[in-house]
Amino acid sequence: MHIDYHTHHARCGHAVGELEDYVRRGIALGLDQLGLSDHMPLVHVDPAAYYPEMAMPLEELPRYVEECLALKEKYRGQIDIRVGLEGDYIEGWEAPIREMIEAYPWDYVIGSVHFLGEWDVTDYRQTAQWEGRDRLEVYTRYYDAVAKAARSGLYDYIGHIDVIKRFGYVPDADVWPLERAALDVVREAGMAIExxxxxxxxxxxxxxxxxxxLEYAHRIGIPVTLGSDAHQPERLGQYLPEARALLKEIGFAELATFARRNCHRIAF
Structure with a gap:
């Protein structure tokens, strides 16, 4: 079973390639399932006044879903397309996020924490905001948001759960208690991670x-899915052989897949 559940395309502003380019690339790679999962439109900031090219414009969301569904039918029998969304979790904005999610027939919704307030901690243009901050306090806020995302009931799995480390800003203190606590909440919520x-x-x-x-997730029974987070068609599936090998080495025997917001475990 070869899957890639985390992909982006030109609509989000910071990726390249059309959806169909990813589908064709997935077929060429021999993927069994391809998840299309572009960024949810931003709800808590004015896109015109914020950093450009952050997420899909709201008016594009229905067109995105329509195109995903059309491609699912067009390539049926060649590749199994799953229609997804990477949904930001933003504390205090749960109601409009829920409304957006419930308006469409998703196969899955990724719960990702990118924002702490209006700071996108995953954006290379905003790394200056780390300066002068207590890194442990930032990590604490981040993992608190991850836990709230898991408890919200909005999402099917948590994306890049420790992405806070992306740019190498790491506290001097051990953050394992924060990581472990977040995974415990994911397990209590009956969710998966990627x-x-x-x-x-x-x-x-x-x-x-x-x-x-990952070792702790395996120990407590959290399912895991796979994603390349490709922002270019040629990066679809990148490093997934290494990811599969790591999961097998740890002891995972199944991958989490999703259809109509239900999780299915499939041997790999």
Whole structure:
């Protein structure tokens, strides 16, 4: 079973390629399932006044879904397309996020924390905001948001759960208690996480999440899915062989897949 559940395309503003380019690339790679999962439109900031090219414009969302569904039918029998969304969790904005999610027939919705307030901690243009901050306090806020995302009931799995490490800003203190507590909440919520292989091409030089988080997830029974977080068609599936090998080494025998907001575990 070869899957890639985390992809982006030109509508989000910071990726390239059309949806169909990713589908054709997925077929060429021999993927069994391809998840299309572009960024949810921003709800808590004015896109015109914020950093450009952050997420899909709201008016494009229905067109995105329509195109995903059309491609699902067009390529039926060649590749199994799953229609998804990467949904930001933003504390205090749960109602409009829920309204957006419930308006469309998703196969899955990724719960990702990018924002702490109006600071996108995953945006390379905003790394200056780390200066002068207590890194442990930032990590504490981040993992608190992850826990709230898991408890919200809005999402099917948590994306790149430790992406806060992306640019190499790490506290002097051990953050394992924060990571473990977040995983405990994910388990209590009956959710999955993803192994996001894109971390290998970031300053962190490590997948999201770390091996120790994956080992703990395996120990407490959290299902794991796979994603390359491709923002270019040629990066579809990048580092997923390494990700699969790591999961097998840890002891995982199944991957989490999603259809109509239901999780299915499939041997790989």
């Amino acid at each position: 192994l996001n292989a894109s971390g290998l091409r970031t300053p962190a030089e490590e997948m999201f999440p770390s091996r120790r988080m």
